[in-house]
Amino acid sequence: MALVEHMNTETRRSAQRIVGALAKSIRERDRITYEHSRRVATYAQRLARSMGWPRKLAYDLALSALVHDLGKTWIENEVLHKESALSTQERTLMERHPQIGARILEMYGAPRLIVEAVLHHHEAFDGRGYPDRLTGDTIPIAARLLSVADTFDALTSERPYKAALDCQQAAAHIQSSAGTYFDPWVVAAFLALLESWPDFLVPRHAAPLPPEPAARPNIWSHDDLAG
Numbered sequence: 001m002a003l004v005e006h007m008n009t010e011t012r013r014s015a016q017r018i019v020g021a022l023a024k025s026i027r028e029r030d031r032i033t034y035e036h037s038r039r040v041a042t043y044a045q046r047l048a049r050s051m052g053w054p055r056k057l058a059y060d061l062a063l064s065a066l067v068h069d070l071g072k073t074w075i076e077n078e079v080l081h082k083e084s085a086l087s088t089q090e091r092t093l094m095e096r097h098p099q100i101g102a103r104i105l106e107m108y109g110a111p112r113l114i115v116e117a118v119l120h121h122h123e124a125f126d127g128r129g130y131p132d133r134l135t136g137d138t139i140p141i142a143a144r145l146l147s148v149a150d151t152f153d154a155l156t157s158e159r160p161y162k163a164a165l166d167c168q169q170a171a172a173h174i175q176s177s178a179g180t181y182f183d184p185w186v187v188a189a190f191l192a193l194l195e196s197w198p199d200f201l202v203p204r205h206a207a208p209l210p211p212e213p214a215a216r217p218n219i220w221s222h223d224d225l226a227g
Contacts, residue, residue, distance in 0.1 A: 029073040041065035043149035064117035071100030117142040
């Protein structure tokens with residue numbers, strides 16, 4: 001069974017143009033979200049490659065990660081950057097960002113892979129996520145990988161309201177949510193990747209996503225990826 005639908009060359013080029021333009025809009029609206037998305041793209045790409053995804057498919061996942069928080073650019077700064085706990089109303093507003101982002105991507109004609117990854121990256125494996133309360137394997141596999149990469153960067157990033165965790169602390173947090181929030185298979189792959197890769201953290205700046213590599217045998221190397 002195919003992991004996700006492959007994009008053909010023309011579709012991928014179109015997706016790159018769409019994502020590039022929308023990523024630029026994210027950078028202009030909110031630098032913190034932009035830098036976070038860059039790091040998540042790198043982590044997601046690494047994770048996909050470690051799980052045996054072809055390099056082009058892993059790159060497609062990275063494109064999805066670059067715009068996974070696009071919907072947040074339509075949320076007021078008072079809510080987006082609030083340092084205290086969100087109210088119920090504010091939380092409901094914030095939880096609309098996957099739907100907003102997916103709707104924008106659909107308007108621009110983004111491929112289904114990217115739209116679905118963005119729409120479902122906050123679904124939980126046990127069905128308690130959002131927006132559609134999907135469970136288990138009904139959550140698109142791209143979204144399940146993106147969820148782990150997204151959470152890892154959130155945990156290891158300093159925010160006004162929290163200190164950054166180190167890799168070991170973040171790994172323990174993710175492991176504790178395997179089977180509830182995260183797909184256990186994806187968590188196991190991510191933890192193995194962390195264990196095998198010294199200095200896994202991407203520097204706290206907007207490291208550019210690498211260009212798609214030229215065609216070559218599908219042999220994964222750490223040197224193929226950013227960070």
